[in-house]
Amino acid sequence: MIKVVVSGASGRMGQTIGRMVSESADLELVGGINLKPGIFFGVDIVESKNAESLLQNVRPDVLIDFTIAHAAIGNIKLAARNKVALVVGTTGFTAEQTADMEKAIKGYVPAVVSSNFSLGVNIFWQILRDAGKLLKDYDIEVIEAHHRNKKDAPSGTAKTILQILDAEVGPRKKVYGREGVMERQDEIGVHVIRGGDIVGDHKVMFSKNFETIELSHRAYDRSVFATGALHAARWVVGKKPGIYGMSDVLNLKK
Numbered sequence: 001m002i003k004v005v006v007s008g009a010s011g012r013m014g015q016t017i018g019r020m021v022s023e024s025a026d027l028e029l030v031g032g033i034n035l036k037p038g039i040f041f042g043v044d045i046v047e048s049k050n051a052e053s054l055l056q057n058v059r060p061d062v063l064i065d066f067t068i069a070h071a072a073i074g075n076i077k078l079a080a081r082n083k084v085a086l087v088v089g090t091t092g093f094t095a096e097q098t099a100d101m102e103k104a105i106k107g108y109v110p111a112v113v114s115s116n117f118s119l120g121v122n123i124f125w126q127i128l129r130d131a132g133k134l135l136k137d138y139d140i141e142v143i144e145a146h147h148r149n150k151k152d153a154p155s156g157t158a159k160t161i162l163q164i165l166d167a168e169v170g171p172r173k174k175v176y177g178r179e180g181v182m183e184r185q186d187e188i189g190v191h192v193i194r195g196g197d198i199v200g201d202h203k204v205m206f207s208k209n210f211e212t213i214e215l216s217h218r219a220y221d222r223s224v225f226a227t228g229a230l231h232a233a234r235w236v237v238g239k240k241p242g243i244y245g246m247s248d249v250l251n252l253k254k
Contacts, residue, residue: 001026002237005060005084007033007075008067009045013089016226017064027230030058033075051075055082062087062233066225068151069093073100076111080104085239086111087232089225091156102243110239114246115156117228121202122246124217125164128204131215132168138206138213139184140165140172145193145201153192157202162188165204 004021008014009032021029022041031054032038032045039045046054048071055063055078062085065075072090077100079086088111093101105111116122142165144158154162154176162174165188173187193201203216219225228246235249246252 001028002062002234003028003030003058003060004233005031005033005054005058005063007051007063007065007071009040010034010036010038011066013066013222013225015040016222017066017229020223020226020230024230027233030060048074051078052082055079055084060084061237064229064233065090066229069097073097073104076101077104080108083109085109085233085236086113087117087229087236088113089115089117089229091115091159092152105243106241108241110236110241110244112232112236112244112246112249114228114232115160116200116225117232117246118200118217118219118224119228119231119246119250120224121157121217121219122228122250122252124202124215125160126247126252128161128164128215129168131204131206131213132165135206135213136169138208140169141189141191141205141207143191143193143201143203143205145195145198147197147199148194150194153194154190155192155200155202157200158190158192161202161204162190 004027006014006018018040021027029043031043032040033051034045037047063079064087065072066089069092144155174190175187176190200219206213232249
């Protein structure tokens, strides 16, 4: 059995992951970390200040983190210090936070870090790489939509999309929304929608005179992200220290 601790245990993703871990035959939920103590799926949630004691007492194999950037950095450092493998789905890291995360992980523990753990999104990214190579002379727009409570914008998934496009079609200026008189240049338009309980929609439009090609992915339930996170948790335990992506987990070409 792979022993799992979930940070952000009281959040929507934390609850989904906790439930799915508790229902798995090969995973054991041994604790949760959150701002306030509590119980979920029969195990204790401890306050963040007591997280190290939890890790030392239950000795988990992997910590799964879907929180917010500043909290995640503390959780990552804590897990690395206690030789606990990591699955990190938190987004919105600054460049400085990313550097801190890499310093904490490399040489100490294996970690799967991804802006999106949906298996479909990772395949979508692979398709996008191939499309970008073929559609370099098309106008490109990126549109993403999430629930009203999502804090970072654009989403981590959209930022990954932009990184892929920069790699495949060449760097272009990013224009975040448009207003007024603006003639289109050699740019990528980025549009962010926030509303209701939208789980996650991402679309890339390639347009040329007389035709448009659209690639899109829509998530209907948070369980798609939890499924990928659990897949990564099973994969990462026992790997050599370092930072891996879902392309490694799924054996996709890079």
